[in-house]
Amino acid sequence: xxxxxxxxxxxxxxxxxxxxxxxxxxxxxxxxxxxxxxxxxxxxxxxxxxxxxxxxxxxxxxxxxxxxxxxxxxxxxxxxxxxxxxxxxxxxxxxxxxxxxxxxxxxxxxx
Amino acid sequence: xxxxxxxxxxxxxxxxxxxxxxxxxxxxxxxxxxxxxxxxxxxxxxxxxxxxxxxxxxxxxxxxxxxxxxxxxxxxxxxxxxxxxxxxxxxxxxxxxxxxxxxxxxxxxxxxxxxx
Numbered sequence: 573x574x575x576x577x578x579x580x581x582x583x584x585x586x587x588x589x590x591x592x593x594x595x596x597x598x599x600x601x602x603x604x605x606x607x608x609x610x611x612x613x614x615x616x617x618x619x620x621x622x623x624x625x626x627x628x629x630x631x632x633x634x635x636x637x638x639x640x641x642x643x644x645x646x647x648x649x650x651x652x653x654x655x656x657x658x659x660x661x662x663x664x665x666x667x668x669x670x671x672x673x674x675x676x677x678x679x680x681x682x683x
Numbered sequence: 684x685x686x687x688x689x690x691x692x693x694x695x696x697x698x699x700x701x702x703x704x705x706x707x708x709x710x711x712x713x714x715x716x717x718x719x720x721x722x723x724x725x726x727x728x729x730x731x732x733x734x735x736x737x738x739x740x741x742x743x744x745x746x747x748x749x750x751x752x753x754x755x756x757x758x759x760x761x762x763x764x765x766x767x768x769x770x771x772x773x774x775x776x777x778x779x780x781x782x783x784x785x786x787x788x789x790x791x792x793x794x795x796x797x798x799x
Contacts, residue, residue, distance in 0.1 A: 606788075608790070613774070613793070614793060615689070615776050615793045616776070618790075621787055660726060660727070662788075669715060671717075673726045673727055674726065675726045
């Protein structure tokens with residue numbers, strides 16, 4: 573079983589819809605959870621950073637962490653065409669700061 | 684804040700030559716820098732972790748003599764691809780983390796290497 577599972581299937585939504593992304597993980601030592609956005613041919617950009625369980629909101633973005641289920645989510649409200657990108661979940665913990673990444677979700681917001 | 688730059692953004696070289704890629708943290712001191720490789724439509728593959736002033740720790744399967752990493756200061760790390768071959772063509776991305784947030788990594792814009 574991979575440390576982090578993220579369904580890479582492309583996701584197309586109409587502009588204004590809510591985008592829902594999620595990852596599951598197997599390592600219970602993970603405590604730090606991140607979502608990165610990556611545009612084509614660019615480096616990943618840190619979107620959300622969460623420590624332990626709970627919710628975090630930043631503008632149109634909400635990150636949720638459920639450590640008991642080993643499940644994290646990212647929601648994008650009122651999606652815009654500029655949100656079209658690949659979204660990677662990442663996590664770390666257990667005494668080192670190496671990141672374990674999901675495969676990434678390609679999101680396309682259709683005007 | 685937390686800006687990481689990479690130079691060059693793209694490079695084309697002949698097979699057998701060496702290429703150096705620079706990674707700089709512009710507005711914070713990076714105690715740890717990471718080097719990743721990314722193939723098209725795939726996630727990032729960690730190549731090595733480097734702490735300022737010490738030798739890099741390479742991931743299994745990454746040739747340390749081929750991918751030389753130097754982290755001489757708290758704001759600069761370099762990756763040198765020695766005797767590059769076409770199979771080394773890839774997107775190389777660095778990231779940096781600092782004392783303020785050891786588990787937050789901030790990524791550079793990446794360097795696209797094409798070896799002819």
